[in-house]
Amino acid sequence: DIQMTQSPASLSASVGDRVTITCRASQSISIYLNWYQQKPGKAPKLLIYAASSLQSGVPSRFSGSGSGTDFTLSISSLQPEDFAAYYCQHSYSPPYSFGQGTKVEIK
């Protein structure tokens, strides 16, 4: 099974900061990597699919990059509504595991 490792587990940032979250797969997964945002008490929301494709309706300050085993999610200028948990997930082959999550908090 493929393991997904996210870092950091949490971070504190200010509005306007650039934020980067990394995700590493235990083996090559090509571009089969997706990113989700989850706010407290809410269902997850798809942000990025296929490593770098922006889901319709998601602000352009979100971007994804990477292939193989190393991936990043970037937020170019953090907005108040972006304080949330972020999860990577591979879809290379089942089981489709998630990373452990990154909580983005207000500094």
Place this chain on the structure above:
Amino acid sequence: QVQLVESGGGVVQPGRSLRLSCAASGFTFGSFAMHWVRQAPGKGLVWVAIISYDGNNKYYPDSVKGRFTISRDNSKNTLYLQMSSLKADDTAVYYCARDAGGVQYMDSWGQGTLVTVSA
């Protein structure tokens, strides 16, 4: 628009069974694979199962294989998760999600239903 509504959660004793449902609307249900994902209180997301659009292919992680069964009724636009031999560790909010296809990402999610396994 796409709507997914889970139901069937509740409190259940260890070792017992429970069936969750996910009613789909706003899209051609029978054309999409579907997932179940769970989240224990205060914890991260855990993928639970996927079923192909026609119900012929199903996959599970080892943690639920042999205890959980995913199924669907395309005539009723409904997805199911039959859970048996439940353990305290199965306590979680269970989400159903639509698979958008291609690289298999989950583009629409329900609001979740809480399952509590407790004596």
